[in-house]
Amino acid sequence: MLLPPRILTLLTALLLTLPKLGHSAPDLAPTHADIVYAKVDDRELKLDLYLPKDAKKPPLVVFIHGGGWKAGSYKSCSTSWLTESGFAVASISYRLSQVAVFPAQIHDCKGAIRWLRAHAAEYGYDATRVGVAGTSAGGHLVLLLGTTGGVPEYEGTVGGNLDQSSAVQAVADYFGPSDFILRSENQPIKTEDPKSTVFLLLGGPVKKNLELARFASPVFQVNAGDAPLLIIHGDKDATVHLDQSQRMVDVYRQAGLEVALQVVPGGGHGGAAHFTPPMRDQVSRFFIKHLRSNTP
Template sequence: MLIVVCSLMLQKAGFAEEKDSHEVHRVSVFRDLVYAEVPGEEGDRPLQLDLFVPATSEAPPLVVWIHGGGWRNGSRRNPKLMQVTENGYALASLSYRFSKEAIFPAQVHDCKAAIRWLRANSKRYGYNADWIAVAGSSAGGHLALLLGTSGDVAELEGEVGGNLEQSSRVQAVIDYFGPSDFVLRGKTQPERAYTDLSGSYALLGGKDGKVAESMERLASPATHVSSDDPPLLIFHGTADKTVLLDQSERMVELYEALGLEVELIQHEGAGHGGKRFFEGDSLRRVLAFLNAQRPSRDENIASE
């Protein structure tokens, strides 16, 4: 079911605080858009996304948000990066299947289906999908990393939702403390990797305290890093005990070895999440990264 609410007025915040605090933008909001259908207990069920498109002088480029929740819960509602719509970007926030419904690679198949759908429907909703940035936190960060690194991995593409004539590749990635290497995690955090303490155990089909290494490798963004991967911005807390900092350091190591663009921003003393990752200087760094990568720098907001 499609629900359209037009002319949502958003107050300027975050990075835009330097501008007139009373300035507002028109944002068209499209909720519960069905991007694919997948088998459910009682027949096919929809996979949905929410879309926020600001009124800009040109069709705005698109940022896609993937929520966290250990691949077993979470919601696309209230995406963390809503502020990008105040700075010249459209934003899509998607739902995907949880591990209790389907194990990996269903989740990345769903995310790639959403990217293809967003490209196929860009003119209908008024954004530019030639260039897409993807961002996510925790489990969502893992999926964002996979979208960035697995563009040439047929096994991770899937056929969910169709639109197979469209590319699922993304042009920039923002990862907030997402796992990148499950083989490494099995060595440094076995108490999480091979127990229900971590959602990855169910995600990867774990049983009797074990996970097939072939599945760990397939699901690891680190496995698929190649010379054509997009620029990457990573945020991680130095005191994160849920996903250790070495997961992000691993991506930096692999990217730098290939001469790819990568930056790791460490929050001293921060754990697994928190407001500091999504506001203030962190938000400014995100916007600077997006502005440096986007094909058009026109951020002028059209007014009525």
């Protein structure tokens, strides 16, 4: 049955107002856009910086986008709304898997954090304590940032500023993979197929590259003193199974570390259900607790 033109117009207008996949609201415009934080082989790595209004030296949260390590852009920042809670937010780019295989991606992320610390006074935010948030592949990278602070093998030299720390003090992971070995057992289509995301990230199948797969899996890097962790994951996620987050929680708890898992009932891989006002409030309070120096 054909709908009247007026009804079609109203439905189209309504759809245009709905949140994008993985976003709670339309993207805010960055305060400073396309800042080059490093160059690797003539390739510029960039970030966008969102600053809250009327806030002096706001704490910093770094956002890392998803896209299976092969797509996505720093231009889509799922946590720019944190500026409403008084945080500065930096959304960073990193080399995708068709450009360079792992550990290039974590080297880039750590290079961005060092750069952001080195330029904190210039842009007016406080990078004494840095939080990170990421979705999907970005969730994997923030988990690694939270578990490899001060570990030379993950550091790299991207962007220089080697006198600055790349360690982070709080991690919010949205449905990121944490254990590629487990994933190769119950989701091999994501790890063994030459076209699969993990295969492309590692440059080969997990089952034939177990040492590299362990090196790239955050669950195997957890140690005492790692950053507090908040995970948000849908129980109907068919792309990254919920057991990836449950595995991370188990390892964190075994190490006596602070961790919380917020399961989204009926939630798939991303979508607005992960960014509802209560979810946003939970993430904001998590970062307030761990990043604001005047908060007990």
